[in-house]
Amino acid sequence: MGKGRLIVLTGPSGVGKGTLLRSLLQRHPDLYVSVSVTTRAPRAGEVDGQNYYFVTRPQFERMVAQGELLEWAEFAGNCYGTPRKAVEEKIQQGKWVILEIELDGARQIRKTFPSALRMFILPPSLSELENRIRGRAQDSEDAITRRLTHAREEVSAADEFDIQIVNDNFEEALGKIEVALFKPAAAIC
Ligand code: ADP
Ligand code: 5GP
Numbered sequence: 730m731g732k733g734r735l736i737v738l739t740g741p742s743g744v745g746k747g748t749l750l751r752s753l754l755q756r757h758p759d760l761y762v763s764v765s766v767t768t769r770a771p772r773a774g775e776v777d778g779q780n781y782y783f784v785t786r787p788q789f790e791r792m793v794a795q796g797e798l799l800e801w802a803e804f805a806g807n808c809y810g811t812p813r814k815a816v817e818e819k820i821q822q823g824k825w826v827i828l829e830i831e832l833d834g835a836r837q838i839r840k841t842f843p844s845a846l847r848m849f850i851l852p853p854s855l856s857e858l859e860n861r862i863r864g865r866a867q868d869s870e871d872a873i874t875r876r877l878t879h880a881r882e883e884v885s886a887a888d889e890f891d892i893q894i895v896n897d898n899f900e901e902a903l904g905k906i907e908v909a910l911f912k913p914a915a916a917i918c
Contacts, residue, residue, distance in 0.1 A: 735838070739848070740852075749906060750827065764782060769783070797813055805879060853897040
């Protein structure tokens with residue numbers, strides 16, 4: 730059995746993290762992507778237990794109080810968190826576990842899991858990011874504004890991460906994530 734590992738993928742909402750992760754999983758089905766808990770309402774097509782565990786705010790607060798979340802944060806008016814148990818179990822089983830989380834959560838993981846590999850996905854530009862969020866056509870105008878305000882703050886923190894990858898050409902970005910994950914450290918530099 731291999732050695733378990735924690736990998737953090739962060740980047741502004743709409744940059745393409747979910748799409749990149751889906752392709753990554755198709756190519757590397759051994760990876761485990763943590764399913765977060767959120768108080769956000771499901772978007773069209775999102776499935777409970779698959780995209781997120783959708784919970785009420787009181788349920789979320791109970792999970793926080795009982796120490797069930799590895800990290801959590803409030804983002805654009807909703808709460809998001811990583812269930813601790815599944816992640817710890819998978820790492821113990823030798824799995825590579827990916828957390829797709831926003832900046833505050835990534836900062837918490839840096840403190841609690843300093844050995845985690847932390848990657849930041851950048852958009853080619855903020856206007857392209859806005860196009861992608863609008864193209865996804867699943868957020869209200871208010872939610873789009875909040876996501877874009879957050880995006881500026883998040884992008885300016887990209888240097889805090891071990892690796893920065895611009896998701897302009899999709900296949901290239903995916904290839905860079907694979908290099909970061911599977912090539913020996915010396916080959917990345
Ligand atoms: P996130 O998970 O970061 O919020 P998504 O994966 O939902 O972002 O992607 C947002 C939108 O951007 C989707 O419509 C997706 O198809 C599109 N997208 C992702 N990567 C690219 C890319 N390299 N070029 C153009 N569009 C992209
Ligand atoms: P969305 O509402 O677009 O699905 O997600 C909004 C933001 O929340 C994204 O930046 C996403 O990475 C982040 N996010 C999703 N799950 C978690 C989580 O468990 N913890 C934290 N801190 N952020 C999360």
